[in-house]
Amino acid sequence: MKRAKEARPSLLRPGGTGRDGAIDFALKMEDMAAQAAGADHVYRVIEIVGSSTQSIEGAINAALSRAHRTLRNLRWFEVLRTSGHIERGKAQHYQVTLKVGFTMEEPA
Numbered sequence: 001m002k003r004a005k006e007a008r009p010s011l012l013r014p015g016g017t018g019r020d021g022a023i024d025f026a027l028k029m030e031d032m033a034a035q036a037a038g039a040d041h042v043y044r045v046i047e048i049v050g051s052s053t054q055s056i057e058g059a060i061n062a063a064l065s066r067a068h069r070t071l072r073n074l075r076w077f078e079v080l081r082t083s084g085h086i087e088r089g090k091a092q093h094y095q096v097t098l099k100v101g102f103t104m105e106e107p108a
Contacts (some may be wrong), residue, residue, distance in 0.1 A: 043101045047080065051095045056082055059096040073103040 046059025060079070068074060078099040085093035 036082050040072050042104045043075065044104050045099055045101045047097060047099055049095055049097050051093060054095055056096055059094045060098065063096065064100070067100055071100075071102050073105065074100060075099045075103055
């Protein structure tokens with residue numbers, strides 16, 4: 001009979017598991033940032049949609065590039081949805097919906 005693996009208590013949070021049972025990447029990043037800086041961080045999470053006629057990666061990069069021009073302290077993203085448009089049996093346009101997290105600044 002196999003022994004169950006012991007989870008690291010510092011990474012456990014209620015509802016923090018992903019599809020494969022791993023701790024969500026955003027929670028990992030939050031823990032790593034807090035440990036590295038020795039301070040608590042507050043993140044804001046938004047959804048954005050990027051598009052490209054070239055590729056899914058192009059759609060992701062278009063969305064992040066545009067968000068970077070408006071938002072400061074971008075830290076991570078997660079792909080929520082991928083879709084596209086078909087013409088003559090081929091993908092002609094790609095759309096990617098992203099969840100993007102950024103660190104909020106302290107009030108002035």
